[in-house]
Amino acid sequence: MPTPTGQRSLQELMDEKPDLVEYFYNETDAPHPMRYSRLDPWIPKEFTNWRDEQRSWRETAILLDQSHHMPELFLSGPDALELLQRVGINSFANYSLDRGKQLVGCTPNGHLIGDCILYRLGEDSFELVSGMPLLNWVEYQAHVNDCNVTIRRDAPTPFNPADRRIKYRFQMDGPNAGEIFNEVVDGGAPTIPFFHQAKVRIAGCEVLVLRHGMAGHQGVELSGPYDELATVRDALLKAGEPHGLMQGGTTTYFSTLFESAWMAQPLPGIYTDDDLRGYREWLPDTGWEAAQHLGGSFVSSNIEDYYATPWDLGYNRIMKFDHEFIGRAALEAKQDDPHRSKVTLIWNEEDVTKVYKSQLGHRTRYKSIEFPVAYYGFPQCDEVRVTSGGEMIGLSCHVGYSNNDGVVVSLSTLDISKAEIGSEVLITWGEPNGGSRKPEVEQHEQVEVRATVAPAPYLKAVAETKVAAI
Secondary structure, three states, X not given: OOOOOOXXXXXXXXXXXXXXXXXXXXXXXXXXXXXXXXXXXXOOOOOOOHHHXXXXXXXXXXXXXXXXXXXXXXXXXXXXXXXXXXXXXXXXOOOOOOEOEEEEEEOOOOOEEEEEEEEEEEOOEEEEEOOHHHHHHHHHHHHHOOOOOEEEEEOOHHHOOOOOOOEEEEEEEOOOHHHHHHHHEOOOOOOOOOOEEEEEEEOOEEEEEEEOOOOOOOOXXXXXXXXXXXXXXXXXXXXXXXXXXXXEOHHHHOOOHHHHOOOOOOOOOOOOOHHHHHHHHHOEOOOHHHHOEOEOOOOOOXXXXXXXXXXXXXXXXXXXXXXXXXXXXXXXXOOOOOOOEEEEEEEOHHHHHHHHHOOOOOOOOEOOOOOOEOOOOEOEOEEEEOOOOOOEEEEEEEEEEEOOOOEEEEEEEEOOOOOOOOOEEEEEEOOHHHOOOOOOOOOOEOEEEEEEEEOOOOOHHHHHHHHHOO
C-alpha cells in the first residue's frame, strides 16, 4: 500500500539508513512542536514566570492551553468501536457514552506503539487526542481491514495548512480548580467521576468536559469549537481571578509530566518486524516515525533495545485480556517474564550542584541540566545502574525540575527487583564521546548522578487519583 500522499515511504528511508540508531541519534529534527519555539506565535513560553506557574497547580489553580500542539483524529462509522477494540490493549467492557479512556496500542510482537486520550462523542463517533504514532496506527488498521469508518485528521497548529484547529482545548487544575469550574458553568457543575466526560455550558457555549487532572485535584479538560476559544478562556479567567487562577505557558506545560508521571513519546516498536513492512511502506518518510530523536547516555546498535512494553511504562495496570487485540498473544506469553517498572528518580542535590558548578570557570563541563525541562531526546534514554560500571538495570527518560518540591526528578523504567523503592541508583548523565551531533547538545563530559528510587507518580494524591480511574 503506498503512502497516503504518494511520497517516499519510511521503509525507503530505512533502506538508505542501515544504522537507524545512528541516524535517529545524530541526524533527525525532533518531531514534537515543543522544540524550537514552534508554539510561540500562539502561546507564550511564560505568562508570568514558570516557577510561579508551577506553584499555582499546587497552591491555587492553573489554566493550560492545549489547543495547538496535539494532533487529533476524528473517527466515526459502524466499525469504529470494533477498530478501537482491535487496536487497544484496554478493556472496553465498561466503555459507556460518558467515559473517556487512555487508549494504548501495541505491535503484533507486544511492543508499544503509543497512547492517546480517547473521547466518545456518540455511539459510533470518537475523538483521539495526541500520540501521533498511535493515531497513524489506527488509520492504517482502518485501511488494511477495509473498515466502514470515516477519518478526519487535524494536525498541530504549526503544521496545520489551515493555520487553525477544529477544536480548542484547555486543562485547568489545582486545589481551587473544582470551585472555579463550578462557578463558571451555567447552572453549576455536575458531578463527573474521574476520566468520565460530560457536556456543560460556559458563557453560553457548549463545552465537552473530561474530568482529568495531573496534580491530584479536581482537574478538568475542556474542549469545544475553535471559534469559541476566546469566549470560554475569558470566562474561565474572570471566574478564576478571585481564586488565584494563573495561565501557564509552554515552558510550564511541558513540565507537568513529572508530576503526573506520564511517560510520553516512547519509540514506536515498528522498525524491525517483517510483518510490519507494509505499515512502514504506508508511512511517509517525513512523518513522526521517520524523525525520532534519540538522546542520552544509552547508545545501542540494536534499535529493539529502545522498544518498550506495557509493563515498562506502567500500562500493565490497564491491559486486559478480555478481548482480541493486536499483540494479545505476544503479551500473554510475556506475562511471567521479568519486567521493568515505571518509577520516579529523585536526583541527589549534591550531584546536581556539581553539574551546575561545572558550568562556571575553566573546568570540565558536564551536560547542562535545563530548568524546568532537561530532557532533549524524543525519547531520552540515560543508563541507570546500582553501582558504577555495574549492570544496567534500566533507563532514566524524562528529566526536569519541580519548583514545588525543589528537586530534579526523572521518570524511569527499572528492574525494581534490583533497585526497590527507597534505594539509591546511579544515572549516567550526558552522552558518550563528548556528545552527539544534535544541534541542541553542547560539547560536554559524562558524569554519574546519584538518585533515590521513588514511586511514579511520586505524590500520593496523584497516584490515588490515577488508581481510581482503572
